[in-house]
Amino acid sequence: MKKGLINHQKTWYKLDNAAKIFPGQSTSSYSNVYRLTVTLKEKVNPQLLEMALLKTMPRFPSFDVRIRNGFFWHYLEKNPNGAPPVRPDSANPCLRINPKENKGYLLRVFYYENRMSVEFYHVLTDGFGASRFFMTLLAVYLRLTGKNIPVGGAVLDVDEKPSESESEDAYLKYVKPNTAKAKRVEKFAYQAKGKRLPKHYINVTTGYMPVDALKKKAAEYGVTVTEYIAGVLVWIMYNLQKEEPFNRNKPIGVQIPVNVRQFFETETVRNFMLCYSFQLDPRMGEYTFPEILRQLSLYLRYINNEKNLQSMMNGNAAIEKNPLMRVTPSFLKDFGINVLYKITGEKATSSLISNIGLIKAPKEMEPYVEKMSLVLAQGMVNAARCGVVSYNGTLALSVTNIYESTAVQKAIFTTFVKEGIPVKIESNKSVITGGEV
Amino acid sequence: MSYCVNCGVELEKACKACPLCDTPVINPREKAEPSEKPAYPDMLLIPQSTNKLYLAFVLSLIILIPTLVSTIINAMLFDNPVIKYVVGGAALVWVWFLLPLMWKKPIPAALVTIDAVSLLLYFQLFKIIGHDTGWVDSFVVPVVIALWITVNVFLLWMKKKRSKSAIAVAMLAAINVMTLICELRASAFFTGKLQFVVSIVMTACCISLMIFFLVLDKSKRMKMWLHKKFFI
Numbered sequence: 001m002k003k004g005l006i007n008h009q010k011t012w013y014k015l016d017n018a019a020k021i022f023p024g025q026s027t028s029s030y031s032n033v034y035r036l037t038v039t040l041k042e043k044v045n046p047q048l049l050e051m052a053l054l055k056t057m058p059r060f061p062s063f064d065v066r067i068r069n070g071f072f073w074h075y076l077e078k079n080p081n082g083a084p085p086v087r088p089d090s091a092n093p094c095l096r097i098n099p100k101e102n103k104g105y106l107l108r109v110f111y112y113e114n115r116m117s118v119e120f121y122h123v124l125t126d127g128f129g130a131s132r133f134f135m136t137l138l139a140v141y142l143r144l145t146g147k148n149i150p151v152g153g154a155v156l157d158v159d160e161k162p163s164e165s166e167s168e169d170a171y172l173k174y175v176k177p178n179t180a181k182a183k184r185v186e187k188f189a190y191q192a193k194g195k196r197l198p199k200h201y202i203n204v205t206t207g208y209m210p211v212d213a214l215k216k217k218a219a220e221y222g223v224t225v226t227e228y229i230a231g232v233l234v235w236i237m238y239n240l241q242k243e244e245p246f247n248r249n250k251p252i253g254v255q256i257p258v259n260v261r262q263f264f265e266t267e268t269v270r271n272f273m274l275c276y277s278f279q280l281d282p283r284m285g286e287y288t289f290p291e292i293l294r295q296l297s298l299y300l301r302y303i304n305n306e307k308n309l310q311s312m313m314n315g316n317a318a319i320e321k322n323p324l325m326r327v328t329p330s331f332l333k334d335f336g337i338n339v340l341y342k343i344t345g346e347k348a349t350s351s352l353i354s355n356i357g358l359i360k361a362p363k364e365m366e367p368y369v370e371k372m373s374l375v376l377a378q379g380m381v382n383a384a385r386c387g388v389v390s391y392n393g394t395l396a397l398s399v400t401n402i403y404e405s406t407a408v409q410k411a412i413f414t415t416f417v418k419e420g421i422p423v424k425i426e427s428n429k430s431v432i433t434g435g436e437v
Numbered sequence: 438m439s440y441c442v443n444c445g446v447e448l449e450k451a452c453k454a455c456p457l458c459d460t461p462v463i464n465p466r467e468k469a470e471p472s473e474k475p476a477y478p479d480m481l482l483i484p485q486s487t488n489k490l491y492l493a494f495v496l497s498l499i500i501l502i503p504t505l506v507s508t509i510i511n512a513m514l515f516d517n518p519v520i521k522y523v524v525g526g527a528a529l530v531w532v533w534f535l536l537p538l539m540w541k542k543p544i545p546a547a548l549v550t551i552d553a554v555s556l557l558l559y560f561q562l563f564k565i566i567g568h569d570t571g572w573v574d575s576f577v578v579p580v581v582i583a584l585w586i587t588v589n590v591f592l593l594w595m596k597k598k599r600s601k602s603a604i605a606v607a608m609l610a611a612i613n614v615m616t617l618i619c620e621l622r623a624s625a626f627f628t629g630k631l632q633f634v635v636s637i638v639m640t641a642c643c644i645s646l647m648i649f650f651l652v653l654d655k656s657k658r659m660k661m662w663l664h665k666k667f668f669i
Contacts, residue, residue: 028484088478088480089477089478089480090478090480090481090482091477091478091479091480091481092481092482092483095482095484096484098484112477112478113474113478200481200482200483200484201481204477205456205457206476207446246661246664406456406457406458409456409457410444410457410458413444413446413457414444414445414446414457417444417445417446418445422447423445423446423447424446424447424448424449425441425446425447425448425449425455425456425457426449426456426476426477427456427457427476427477428476428477429456430453430456430475430477431475431477431478431479431480431481432481
């Protein structure tokens with residue numbers, strides 16, 4: 001009995017600071033799920049993928065869990081079911097992960113022809129942790145198909161015992177309660193709207209672009225690739241608002257999640273990210289594209305520092321540590337978060353761009369991998385939520401949209417084409433619309 | 438490889454039209470091959486929604502058990518006829534709120550008819566128990582019938598797509614008609630005369646609002662002016 005209790009205590013995790021908000025936010029139409037996809041040069045074998053998953057899951061104990069309801073907070077506990085099922089893929093990715101389905105796992109694994117995808121509920125991890133898990137799973141799978149893939153970069157050693165620091169709550173480690181706490185004050189931003197697709201349908205368009213061409217173009221403007229893509233989004237939204245018959249000159253907002261590991265050292269594969277928000281005020285006058293890029297770039301460079309991130313972390317932790325918040329039952333917290341998020345949450349941003357950067361993996365993997373992409377779930381009102389990932393010289397930009405019209409996607413990708421960057425497009429539009437596209 | 442002549446983006450081999458602008462792909466050198474697999478499978482995953490029948494069954498039990506218990510206790514100890522209102526009320530709640538849950542594709546007109554009939558039956562309890570002084574037949578029955586006709590006419594009218602302003606006008610008209618009928622029947626029952634007091638004020642308000650919405654429906658200029666003056 002005593003031994004069982006000790007084991008039980010070792011195999012449950014409190015949700016980290018970022019994850020605490022997600023169970024309350026998530027609904028059937030707002031899932032907080034994102035997907036990493038890799039297209040291989042040969043067909044995916046589901047049986048081998050299942051075996052690879054069984055080998056990989058124990059290496060990531062914080063992923064091998066199910067979510068449970070505590071009285072005051074939700075928590076994660078070890079899932080006794082081995083591994084999530086491997087399923088054929090569908091054309092509408094990133095649906096809500098129902099904790100009662102999928103053997104209770106908070107990640108889903110799919111295959112379709114040459115493509116293998118893993119969807120993660122944000123409660124589990126951020127883009128960094130997800131890329132570690134995904135690349136390790138891919139390496140194990142390729143090894144099972146007879147390829148020789150060494151450990152390195154994002155590929156972890158599945159035979160190695162997972163360290164405790166990989167499952168730590170890095171927010172708790174770095175929060176300093178007695179230092180400055182950042183407060184978010186943002187105005188409601190412009191939203192490009194249209195006729196909504198039916199429930200559970202989303203429009204995903206992925207554009208593949210050469211990283212070198214993007215870097216060169218970004219360098220011409222004196223900005224980074226993330227700043228350049230974020231600038232394109234702001235520019236598109238700025239122009240869309242100008243074309244509207246009732247132009248309210250609302251701010252154009254873009255949210256940019258940032259990996260906090262760049263300033264605060266940790267090995268954790270759980271959430272450790274914060275979000276920057278940039279807002280452009282069109283009431284100040286006409287903007288040109290280079291002007292927008294310059295404003296965005298200077299703003300991000302000004303706020304992207306250790307002290308600012310520290311204060312943001314402290315602010316978020318202060319909400320969690322508030323005595324009233326702590327004693328409120330979890331179902332009431334969920335309800336409050338849900339209502340609050342519906343009213344204010346997404347309205348301060350017109351768009352979101354999450355760039356998990358260049359995935360570093362062993363060179364031996366490259367001949368077997370064609371391309372990789374990151375797809376974010378649909379927003380509640382945002383017309384474009386963009387996932388960016390780079391691998392082997394190609395950057396994939398996936399735009400998720402809940403509206404029937406593809407005007408936003410068209411504007412984004414044609415902007416790159418006009419800038420001289422070649423774009424290759426793939427989309428789920430033909431299945432979603434049931435048309436011939 | 439094919440490119441969209443309109444957008445300039447490179448397209449997949451399986452594409453028949455550009456996903457961004459729907460421009461058809463015409464490349465005589467490279468035709469869309471049916472054998473080429475598209476980027477996404479031809480399958481959609483639609484999660485099962487909450488089992489409405491199960492929910493209706495559980496809620497029915499929640500209503501049924503206390504109703505049954507109170508009926509038995511009343512029969513054994515008090516024998517109070519008021520229990521009939523409780524049982525009737527529970528039945529009314531079931532018909533109004535739980536019956537639509539059990540119906541896969543409810544027909545609005547049929548639901549309204551069932552609701553109206555159940556309401557009329559509920560008020561018959563007042564006659565059975567003896568709490569009726571004639572108000573059920575002279576007030577409740579005509580008002581419920583008028584409400585049933587009004588709602589059905591509105592539903593029939595809504596079968597075509599209507600603008601928001603037109604819906605507002607129709608709803609105001611319906612409210613006005615119902616107010617007139619209610620006051621007409623109430624005054625006839627209580628004073629024996631047909632008189633309009635509250636409904637005249639109501640009619641004036643409704644007509645003013647209806648004119649406002651009708652003008653708003655027609656005038657783009659007024660819409661723009663209102664937007665300019667009252668945007669938040």
